[in-house]
Amino acid sequence: MDLFYNELKKFGKVKTNEPMSKYATYKIGGPAKYFVEVTEMQNFVDLLKFLDGEGQEYFVLGGGSNILVSDEGYDGVVIKVKVCEMKVEGNLLTASSGCATVDLARKSMEFGLTGFEWGVGIPGTIGGAVRGNAGAMGGEIKDSVKEVEIYQDGEVVIVSNEECGFGYRDSRFKISNEVVLKVVLELEKGETKEAMKQAIKNIQQRNLTQPQGFPSSGCTFKNYEIKEEEKEELKKSGVPQEFLDKNLIPVGWLVESLGIKGLKSGNAQISEKHCNFIINLGGATASDILILIEKIKAGVYDKYSINIEEEIKII
Ligand SMILES: Cc1cc2nc3c(=O)[nH]c(=O)nc-3n(C[C@H](O)[C@H](O)[C@H](O)COP(=O)(O)OP(=O)(O)OC[C@H]3O[C@@H](n4cnc5c(N)ncnc54)[C@H](O)[C@@H]3O)c2cc1C
Structure with a gap:
């Protein structure tokens, strides 16, 4: 192993070429060149200082529930934060x-x-x-x-x-x-x-409205925040008044209005239950997901002349 690997070992458990699919709720993602698990706050801070000092690129990983890691993986240091007090x-x-x-x-x-x-x-x-x-x-x-x-x-x-x-x-x-x-x-x-009681209600509501049983990263896009000057055109395009009043269009509604609910790319699919979720049907690649992301963005732009933005972090 190289010198850099030995330096990293001072801060936590180190792995090399570690598949990110193991840590992303999507169960997708190529290998991280270096993967360091930090369990102590001081080691976490010292590692950040060390990497900054080295000018080394790093990515801070929490629960991996809001990311899409490319099939090629990450050519830097992933810091898996396991510090919990x-x-x-x-x-x-x-x-x-x-x-x-x-x-x-x-x-x-x-x-x-x-x-x-x-x-x-x-x-x-x-x-x-x-x-x-x-x-x-x-x-x-x-x-x-x-x-x-x-x-x-x-x-x-x-x-x-x-x-x-x-x-x-x-x-x-x-x-x-x-x-x-x-x-x-x-x-x-x-x-x-x-x-x-309230917490149980919340969980029941989520189970009713979100796809169950398939890996995902939750909502793919942020709901669209309407600018005042767009309202007239959006109204003409068929956006319901209740969304215009709230200045927010749910992306699930936008996608459904394009008629592409359930659309597949390889082993990825726009969820039939909640169109802002793109699910992994089993063995999907990051490329499969990215194709659907681009289709949705292009479709929404063509129909409504607005640019929706990813909520998930693409690495
Ligand atoms: C089934 C499902 C349902 C979901 N429902 C919701 C929902 O209802 N509402 C909602 O808001 N989100 C939802 N999400 C998305 C996700 O759970 C949240 O965004 C969550 O807070 C992400 O936390 P994480 O630790 O998994 O972040 P990660 O996915 O690990 O990382 C996401 C981003 O945060 C950065 N990051 C992580 N830790 C740190 C840190 N300590 N300091 C700085 N940057 C950091 C990462 O570098 C990355 O850029 C859902 C996801 C799934 C899979």
């Missing part, structure tokens, strides 16, 4: 970025805290959830974040909710190369029983 103090829930969002939502309810029940349905880690301002059933992580500890250019700094630049499935972490290390959520005191 959580604590509850009063109405504050603090967690390191490798904690599963589902576990935190459960923990919050156990401690009689409410406001994060929707998190029980979100795969992946809290680090990934903060980066993408994950949300469901009317809740978003931005509603509960008090502050976030981040790695920024060799330093560990704390940023407040307002400084995170949260928007619909968006945050400053999507455009910066900052890494989420720790999150503090501020929740409300409430009734454990009531919160659990």
Whole structure:
């Protein structure tokens, strides 16, 4: 093994040519040249500093539930974040970025805290959830974040909710190369029983509306945020008034209106149950998925003259 490999071993368990399909909920993706699992916060930060110092490209991997890795793989270092410590103090829930969002939502309810029940349905880690301002059933992580500890250019700094630049499935972490290390959520005191009831309802609702039994990365695209000047044309193109009033068009509706529900490319398919999901029927490649992504984008543009944007991170 090379010198670089030996250096990486100081920070965690290292693998080479590790198939990313093992770590992505899509079960798709070629090999990562180097794959390092970090379980301690100090090692995580030291590794980021080391890689920055070396000018080495890296990718921070949480639960792999919002990514599509190419069939060729990743020619750099993948850092698999397995650092997870959580604590509850009063109405504050603090967690390191490798904690599963589902576990935190459960923990919050156990401690009689409410406001994060929707998190029980979100795969992946809290680090990934903060980066993408994950949300469901009317809740978003931005509603509960008090502050976030981040790695920024060799330093560990704390940023407040307002400084995170949260928007619909968006945050400053999507455009910066900052890494989420720790999150503090501020929740409300409430009734454990009531919160659990709500959580069960959320899960039942998801099971009804989302495809079950096939690997996916959740919604492929962000729902489309309508600009004021587009409203008239979109109305003429048949976009229902309820979406125009909310300034948001569900991509599932857009795709269905193109008549391509259920369309297949190789072993990938636009879900018949929820048209914003592209599912892996078994053995799909990243290329199969990308072909459907391009078909959807082109179809939506041709019919509505709008550009929809991927929610999943393509690597
Ligand atoms: C079946 C299914 C249903 C889903 N439903 C929803 C839903 O209802 N609502 C919703 O919002 N999402 C949903 N998702 C998408 C996904 O679960 C969320 O986006 C999740 O928060 C991603 O977290 P992750 O840890 O898996 O991120 P990953 O997929 O590992 O990574 C996604 C991106 O985040 C970055 N990242 C990960 N960790 C960090 C970190 N610590 N610091 C900085 N960047 C980081 C990665 O580099 C990558 O760019 C769903 C996914 C699936 C598979």
